[in-house]
Amino acid sequence: MHFSEESRISAHHNYLVNGRMTQGFVLGEPDSGDRFFFLADVVLPAESTPRISARLYGPEGNLLCEVQWNRLGRNPGRCTYRSLEGGFRILDEAGSVVLEVMTEKFPRGYLSGISGRLFDEEGRLRLEPLGDNSRIPGEPPRFLTRPYGGF
Amino acid sequence: MGEQPGRVWVFGDYRNYFQNRVTLQLIGKAKELAQEIGTGVTVLVVGERVRQYAMEYVAHGADAVMVAEHPDLSEYRVETYTALVAEWVETYGPEILLAGATAFGRSFFPRLAKRLRTGLSADCVDLHIDPETKLLVQTTPAWGGELLAEVITPHHRPQMATVHPGVFEERPHDPEATGGIFYPEVKIRKEERIRVLRRRTRRSRKIRLEEAEVVVVGGRGLGSKAQFEMLEELAELLDGEVGATRPAIRAGWTEEERLLGQTGKSVRPKTLISVGTSGALQYTAGILGAGTIIAINRDPHAPIFKISDLGVVGDAKSVLPILLEELRKRL
Numbered sequence: 001m002h003f004s005e006e007s008r009i010s011a012h013h014n015y016l017v018n019g020r021m022t023q024g025f026v027l028g029e030p031d032s033g034d035r036f037f038f039l040a041d042v043v044l045p046a047e048s049t050p051r052i053s054a055r056l057y058g059p060e061g062n063l064l065c066e067v068q069w070n071r072l073g074r075n076p077g078r079c080t081y082r083s084l085e086g087g088f089r090i091l092d093e094a095g096s097v098v099l100e101v102m103t104e105k106f107p108r109g110y111l112s113g114i115s116g117r118l119f120d121e122e123g124r125l126r127l128e129p130l131g132d133n134s135r136i137p138g139e140p141p142r143f144l145t146r147p148y149g150g151f
Numbered sequence: 152m153g154e155q156p157g158r159v160w161v162f163g164d165y166r167n168y169f170q171n172r173v174t175l176q177l178i179g180k181a182k183e184l185a186q187e188i189g190t191g192v193t194v195l196v197v198g199e200r201v202r203q204y205a206m207e208y209v210a211h212g213a214d215a216v217m218v219a220e221h222p223d224l225s226e227y228r229v230e231t232y233t234a235l236v237a238e239w240v241e242t243y244g245p246e247i248l249l250a251g252a253t254a255f256g257r258s259f260f261p262r263l264a265k266r267l268r269t270g271l272s273a274d275c276v277d278l279h280i281d282p283e284t285k286l287l288v289q290t291t292p293a294w295g296g297e298l299l300a301e302v303i304t305p306h307h308r309p310q311m312a313t314v315h316p317g318v319f320e321e322r323p324h325d326p327e328a329t330g331g332i333f334y335p336e337v338k339i340r341k342e343e344r345i346r347v348l349r350r351r352t353r354r355s356r357k358i359r360l361e362e363a364e365v366v367v368v369g370g371r372g373l374g375s376k377a378q379f380e381m382l383e384e385l386a387e388l389l390d391g392e393v394g395a396t397r398p399a400i401r402a403g404w405t406e407e408e409r410l411l412g413q414t415g416k417s418v419r420p421k422t423l424i425s426v427g428t429s430g431a432l433q434y435t436a437g438i439l440g441a442g443t444i445i446a447i448n449r450d451p452h453a454p455i456f457k458i459s460d461l462g463v464v465g466d467a468k469s470v471l472p473i474l475l476e477e478l479r480k481r482l
Contacts, residue, residue, distance in 0.1 A: 006331060006332065006333050006334070007331075007332055008329050008330065008331055008332065009205065009206060009209060009216070009329065009330060009331075009332045010206070010209070010328075010329050011206055011207075011209045011210030011324070011325060011326050011327070011328040011329070011330075012206075012210075012326040012327070014202075014206065016202070019220075020332070020334060021202055021205065021206075021218075021332055022332070023329060045326040045327050106203040106206065106207075107203070108206075108207065108210065108324060108326070109203060109206045109207070109210070109326075111202055111203070111206075145329070
């Protein structure tokens with residue numbers, strides 16, 4: 001028997017990914033400038049919403065859009081942002097869900113589930129749906145122990 | 152594999168308010184114990200959707216949580232839980248393993264101790280680390296509650312104990328706290344002899360003894376159900392709850408849920424009024440956390456006076472009506 005995974009969780013807010021809780025994680029390189037990344041940043045107790053930033057590509061490796069702290073940024077793929085009760089959804093030009101982030105409120109804390117199909121600039125699958133959260137194929141994400149901050 | 156979980160373990164019993172509270176109280180005590188032996192506190196969180204509890208335990212001081220989520224763990228089942236936790240214990244070797252003396256804890260922990268071939272002190276009223284041996288000293292009522300025994304487990308591990316709700320204080324909720332999370336492999340054995348066919352919840356009036364700021368307790372010395380009913384009025388006037396000793400329960404003057412002491416509940420009210428109770432250890436073990444204890448008993452040598460802050464030597468039948476009359480005038 002072994003510990004299949006370990007990270008740190010927060011008493012206030014966590015993300016659910018790979019069926020596990022974590023206070024924050026990052027995929028790819030947020031500082032690279034033009035490559036895929038997905039950042040679920042640590043949420044501080046004063047805030048009640050997740051902090052999602054990302055550079056998202058389509059299955060052909062075409063840049064779809066950028067997300068900066070839950071808002072659409074650069075958007076060459078003409079994606080649509082849809083606000084939902086408890087979260088948000090990003091759709092591609094054809095109306096298919098690229099990314100969905102939904103936050104469950106507990107009496108004294110929050111848990112954000114992330115789902116979607118995310119690809120990098122080479123068209124490799126980096127995140128896919130798994131129940132109420134998502135699975136990260138291949139290399140596990142880097143778990144965060146403090147806010148990632150600017151990039 | 153990186154960091155290991157701390158070696159003082161607490162079983163997370165979260166199924167209702169009081170079970171959850173006793174876990175939080177145990178985490179508070181476990182932090183002190185862990186510090187004494189240079190380790191951390193790990194809380195075991197077992198069930199189907201237990202994520203919020205894992206967060207809650209971290210907020211109350213757990214250094215780490217060990218989580219097992221599986222649909223087959225949705226019900227408390229002693230056989231399944233024993234097999235699962237025994238395997239974790241055998242693999243990771245905690246020094247200390249604690250649980251609340253709740254209905255489930257009292258059923259689960261003896262089986263787990265047997266499986267692990269170690270000792271278990273049930274219904275402890277205190278825990279501390281011996282400064283020289285670093286062993287866990289488990290204080291528990293013994294010989295029918297006539298004395299308090301200090302039990303140690305020098306040769307077997309883990310050192311296991313169950314503790315009444317209300318004995319220890321919980322640490323405040325800290326939203327800035329963080330803790331490690333571990334997901335050991337979950338192996339579910341299917342050879343269970345118990346099958347849950349359906350669940351039925353018994354409805355009852357809510358008795359909040361553990362939360363009450365004022366508790367009025369009646370014992371054998373009250374002499375009758377009519378006298379005991381005066382306590383109910385007294386508690387109502389003081390916005391409190393009524394507790395009872397075993398003889399009062401046996402006499403049928405009130406319900407079992409109001410039992411205080413070794414085999415009942417432990418309370419920590421600001422004020423506790425003990426009427427017609429001798430002060431036997433099996434009862435007083437459940438009220439040691441009370442702020443001010445006021446005792447009414449006609450026997451001036453009754454042991455209850457040794458732990459009370461204010462004593463009234465008199466027959467409850469005479470004292471209670473006067474007390475009630477005075478309170479009715481003032482409130």
